[in-house]
Amino acid sequence: MKLDHSNRAHAKLSASGAKQWLNCPPSIKASEGIADKSTVFAEEGTFAHELSELYFSLKYEGLTQFEFNKAFQNYKRNQYYSEELREYVEEYVANVEENITKL
Numbered sequence: 271m272k273l274d275h276s277n278r279a280h281a282k283l284s285a286s287g288a289k290q291w292l293n294c295p296p297s298i299k300a301s302e303g304i305a306d307k308s309t310v311f312a313e314e315g316t317f318a319h320e321l322s323e324l325y326f327s328l329k330y331e332g333l334t335q336f337e338f339n340k341a342f343q344n345y346k347r348n349q350y351y352s353e354e355l356r357e358y359v360e361e362y363v364a365n366v367e368e369n370i371t372k373l
Contacts, residue, residue, distance in 0.1 A: 282298055283298070286312075313350065314350045314355070317345075317348055317351070317355075318350075318358065318362075320345075321345055321351075321355070321356070322362055322363060324338065324341055324342065325359065325360070325363045326363065326366075
């Protein structure tokens, strides 16, 4: 299982750009065609989203434990992987699950 969120289109009204587009709505149109600049923080966040999706695939999309373990070993070799990030991802997954049960 290979997740690659880095090649997805970025949202025009992203949370990370909210300060700009809320204060200057014309900037949305003005920024069309300008390539997004990636930062190490954005790349780490993308990696965290991909790791989260792996956990959700195990729980909700029929990914087997074997497939999860194999993919997880690959994720552990990523430059952005750390035990701290894994703990944050697991907290996030647990929080989402808790909120799903409230629906």
